[in-house]
Amino acid sequence: MAKRRLILVALIVLGVGAFFLSGAADFLTLENLKAEQARFHAWLADDPVTVIGGFFVLYVVMAGLSLPGATLLTVLGGALFGLGWGLLIISFASTIGATLAAALARTLARGPLEKRFAPQLERINAGIRREGAFYLFTLRLIPLFPFFVINLVMGLTRMRLWTFYWVSQLGMLPGTAVFVNAGRELGNLESLSGILSPGLLGSFVLIGLFPWLARGVVAVAKRRRLASRYDRPAHFDHDIVVIGGGSAGLVANYIAAAGKARGVLVGRDRLGGDCLNTGCVPSKALIRAARVASEVRESARYGIHAGEPRVDFTQVMGHVHHAIREVEPHDSRERYEGLGVEVIAGEACLLDPWRVQVTGEEGERVLTTRHVIIASGARPRVPDLPGLGDIEVLTSDNLWQLETLPGRLVVLGGGPIGCELGQSFARLGSQVSLVEMGSQLLPREDVDTAAALRQRLEAEGLSLWLDTRAVRVEAGAGQQGGHVLVVERESSTGETLTERLDFDELLVAVGRAANVAGMGLEALGVETRKDGTLAVDESLQSVLPNVWACGDVAGPFQLTHASAHQAWHATVNALFGEFKRFRVSYRALPAVTYTDPEVARVGLSEKEARAQGTEFEVTRYDLSELDRAITEGLTEGFVKVLTVPGKDRILGATVVGHGAGELLAEFTLAMTHGIGLNKLLGTVHPYPTWSEAAKASAGVWKNAHKPERVLGWLERYFAWRRSDSAGARTPVAPRQAENETRDMRS
Missing domain, CATH: 3.50.50.60 (FAD/NAD(P)-binding domain)
Known part of the structure; x- marks a missing residue:
C-alpha cells in the first residue's frame, strides 16, 4: 500500500509539474480565451470529435488534480458548445473529475489521518452517515465554497464514492449552468467576478440553505400537525x-x-422490572449456585476430595428468590x-x-x-414454531417458577442468555442440548472468543448443535413421557440431516x-x-x-x-433540552456474558472493526501467563486489545476468563477517558491480582512497539561504558583516598 501511494504521489507531482512548466497556467486567462475564441471555433468545426473528446479529458484531469482553470474551461465550454451541449459535457466532466479528486485524497491521506485523528473523524463520519448526502448537496449549491476543497475534504470521509458522484452531479448543475451560459457572451466578459454578482451569490446561498430550511419547516410542520389534533393543556400537573x-x-x-x-x-x-425479578438478579444467583456445584465437583485437583455434589433444586431456587428479596428494597x-x-x-x-x-x-x-x-x-421472543403451542415453554420470565430440576433440557438459542442458563442447568445436573442456527455461540463475538466458550461447554457435557435449525415440536412423542424437538442441519457433504432431540423442558432464548x-x-x-x-x-x-x-x-x-x-x-x-442536548454514545459500552469462562467486551471486536473498515492492531495476552491465574488453577482465557495501528489508543477490548467482567472495568475506564495502553502500563497494580492482566496486556503491546533504533544506540553506549578505555581511572593512593572520604563526610 505504501509503495502504491508513493507511485501515485509521484504521478500527481509529475502531472502538476507538467501543467505549470508547459505554461498552461499562463495560457488559461480570460484575455487569452477571448483572443483565441475564433481559432477554437475553427478547430471545433474541422474536427468536432477530437475537440469535444480532448476538452472532456482535459477538464476531467484538471478537476481530478485540483488544478486552477476549471472555471475558465467552463466558460470556454459555453462559448464553444452552447448552453445545452456545454452544460451536458461539462456537467459530466466536472463530476467525474471531482470524484477522481475525492478518490485520490482518500487513497493518499484518509488512512494516515484516521490513525492520527480517529476520535474526531469518527464523529464526522457518524454525521456523514446520517446527513452526508444532504450536506454535500447544500455545499454544491453554494459557489462560495471552492469545489476543489469540497472534493478533497469529502474524499477523506467514509462517504461512498457513488453517493459523492450523483449528489455532486445534481448539486453542481445550477452553478455550472450559470458559468456555461456566461460563456455564450465570452467576448463581452470583462472579468470572471462579473459573472457572480452579489445578488446572484445571494440567490445561490438561499438556494443552498433552502433544503435545510425546508427540512426544518417540514419537521416542525409534521410535529405541529400531530400536536394540532389535540388541545394543549393550559398548565401541567x-x-x-x-x-x-x-x-x-x-x-x-x-x-x-x-x-x-x-x-x-x-x-x-x-x-425493578426484568432485571430484578426475572433477569440479572435471579440468573446471577442461579449461576453462583451452579458454579459452587462445579467447584465441588472439581475440588479434587486441589487435593480436596468432596465427591459428586448433591443438588437440592428446591433450595437452589430458594437461594435465587432470597437474592431477589434482598435486592428488592433498592428498587x-x-x-x-x-x-x-x-x-x-x-x-x-x-x-x-x-x-x-x-x-x-x-x-x-x-x-x-x-x-x-x-x-x-x-x-x-417466542418463535412461530409448529407444535410449540402444545407444550409449556420455559423463558427467562417463567423459568424461576420451576420446582424440579429438568432431567433433559433443550435450550433454543446460543446467545448470552442461552449459554448462561444452559451451562448452569448442566452443572446442576440436567442433560442439556443447546441448539443454535448460527455457526458459533455468541454470534456477536469473535471466532476465538466463541471457540473458547464452546470448548468449555463441551468439556462440561453440554451437547452443542450449531448450524442447526429447529423445525417443529412433537408433544408427548419423546421417551419417558417427554417431548421431541425436530431439527435439521447439513452434513459435510451438503446433505440435509433430520435429527430428533428428546427433552422434558424447552427453554427458548432467541431474543427479546x-x-x-x-x-x-x-x-x-x-x-x-x-x-x-x-x-x-x-x-x-x-x-x-x-x-x-x-x-x-x-x-x-x-x-x-x-x-x-x-x-x-x-x-x-x-x-x-431547550438549552442543551446530549447525544447518547455507545462507544465505550461494556457487555458481559456470565458463563464460565466469562466473556466480556467493550468497544469494537475484530469482527465489527472489519465490517466498519476500521484498521486495527491486535494485542493478545494469555491468562496462562498470569501468576494469580496460575495460583488459582484458572488459566483458561485471554485478554485481547484492539488499538489504532502504531498507537496505544484502545478501540476495543475482549476478556475471556475468570472474573472477565471485573477485569473489563479498567479498559472501559480507559476508553471512556482517552487513556492509552502506555498509561495502563505505568499504573502500579497490586501483586498478585487478576487486575495485573490489564497491565501485562499493555506490556505485550509496548514490547511489540519498543524503539529498536534507540535500544541499539543504548546497547552500543553501555558496551562503550564497559570498555577499559572508557572506564579507566588514575589510581588513588590509600592516604589520598582516606582524606577524600573524610572530606566528603564533613
Whole structure:
C-alpha cells in the first residue's frame, strides 16, 4: 500500500509539474480565451470529435488534480458548445473529475489521518452517515465554497464514492449552468467576478440553505400537525411521566427527582422490572449456585476430595428468590416515594402528547405532563414454531417458577442468555442440548472468543448443535413421557440431516421483543423500527417533541447498564433540552456474558472493526501467563486489545476468563477517558491480582512497539561504558583516598 501511494504521489507531482512548466497556467486567462475564441471555433468545426473528446479529458484531469482553470474551461465550454451541449459535457466532466479528486485524497491521506485523528473523524463520519448526502448537496449549491476543497475534504470521509458522484452531479448543475451560459457572451466578459454578482451569490446561498430550511419547516410542520389534533393543556400537573418501572424507568425518575422536577412513575408490573425479578438478579444467583456445584465437583485437583455434589433444586431456587428479596428494597416503591416520585400501579395509555391515562386498582386517572418517557422494556421472543403451542415453554420470565430440576433440557438459542442458563442447568445436573442456527455461540463475538466458550461447554457435557435449525415440536412423542424437538442441519457433504432431540423442558432464548403495544403510540404517529423498537433519534426523542424512549423498548442494546445510560440522556434532554442536548454514545459500552469462562467486551471486536473498515492492531495476552491465574488453577482465557495501528489508543477490548467482567472495568475506564495502553502500563497494580492482566496486556503491546533504533544506540553506549578505555581511572593512593572520604563526610 505504501509503495502504491508513493507511485501515485509521484504521478500527481509529475502531472502538476507538467501543467505549470508547459505554461498552461499562463495560457488559461480570460484575455487569452477571448483572443483565441475564433481559432477554437475553427478547430471545433474541422474536427468536432477530437475537440469535444480532448476538452472532456482535459477538464476531467484538471478537476481530478485540483488544478486552477476549471472555471475558465467552463466558460470556454459555453462559448464553444452552447448552453445545452456545454452544460451536458461539462456537467459530466466536472463530476467525474471531482470524484477522481475525492478518490485520490482518500487513497493518499484518509488512512494516515484516521490513525492520527480517529476520535474526531469518527464523529464526522457518524454525521456523514446520517446527513452526508444532504450536506454535500447544500455545499454544491453554494459557489462560495471552492469545489476543489469540497472534493478533497469529502474524499477523506467514509462517504461512498457513488453517493459523492450523483449528489455532486445534481448539486453542481445550477452553478455550472450559470458559468456555461456566461460563456455564450465570452467576448463581452470583462472579468470572471462579473459573472457572480452579489445578488446572484445571494440567490445561490438561499438556494443552498433552502433544503435545510425546508427540512426544518417540514419537521416542525409534521410535529405541529400531530400536536394540532389535540388541545394543549393550559398548565401541567407534572414535569415528566415515566412509563415503566424497570431499570430505565427507575433511573429516569431518580434523575428527575435529583433535578427537583415533579415526576410520576407508572408501573404495570413489580418495580425493578426484568432485571430484578426475572433477569440479572435471579440468573446471577442461579449461576453462583451452579458454579459452587462445579467447584465441588472439581475440588479434587486441589487435593480436596468432596465427591459428586448433591443438588437440592428446591433450595437452589430458594437461594435465587432470597437474592431477589434482598435486592428488592433498592428498587422499592417506598424508596422512590421518599425521593419525591409519585408511583402509580397500572396500565398507561397516551391520550395525546401531554395526557396519560392510567388504569389501575384505584380506577382511571388522567395525568397532564410536559414530557413522557417510554421505558416499558421488552419480553422474551417466542418463535412461530409448529407444535410449540402444545407444550409449556420455559423463558427467562417463567423459568424461576420451576420446582424440579429438568432431567433433559433443550435450550433454543446460543446467545448470552442461552449459554448462561444452559451451562448452569448442566452443572446442576440436567442433560442439556443447546441448539443454535448460527455457526458459533455468541454470534456477536469473535471466532476465538466463541471457540473458547464452546470448548468449555463441551468439556462440561453440554451437547452443542450449531448450524442447526429447529423445525417443529412433537408433544408427548419423546421417551419417558417427554417431548421431541425436530431439527435439521447439513452434513459435510451438503446433505440435509433430520435429527430428533428428546427433552422434558424447552427453554427458548432467541431474543427479546420490545413492549410497544397498548400505550396509544401508534395512534399518535410514534413509529417503530424493523426490529420492533421505538424509532428515536440520537437524543432519544421520538417524532413527537415531548415523547422520549429509553431502555429495551428503544434498543439497540438490551442491557441493564445500557438502559440506565440511556435513561440519563432521555431525562436530561427532556427536562433541559431547550438549552442543551446530549447525544447518547455507545462507544465505550461494556457487555458481559456470565458463563464460565466469562466473556466480556467493550468497544469494537475484530469482527465489527472489519465490517466498519476500521484498521486495527491486535494485542493478545494469555491468562496462562498470569501468576494469580496460575495460583488459582484458572488459566483458561485471554485478554485481547484492539488499538489504532502504531498507537496505544484502545478501540476495543475482549476478556475471556475468570472474573472477565471485573477485569473489563479498567479498559472501559480507559476508553471512556482517552487513556492509552502506555498509561495502563505505568499504573502500579497490586501483586498478585487478576487486575495485573490489564497491565501485562499493555506490556505485550509496548514490547511489540519498543524503539529498536534507540535500544541499539543504548546497547552500543553501555558496551562503550564497559570498555577499559572508557572506564579507566588514575589510581588513588590509600592516604589520598582516606582524606577524600573524610572530606566528603564533613
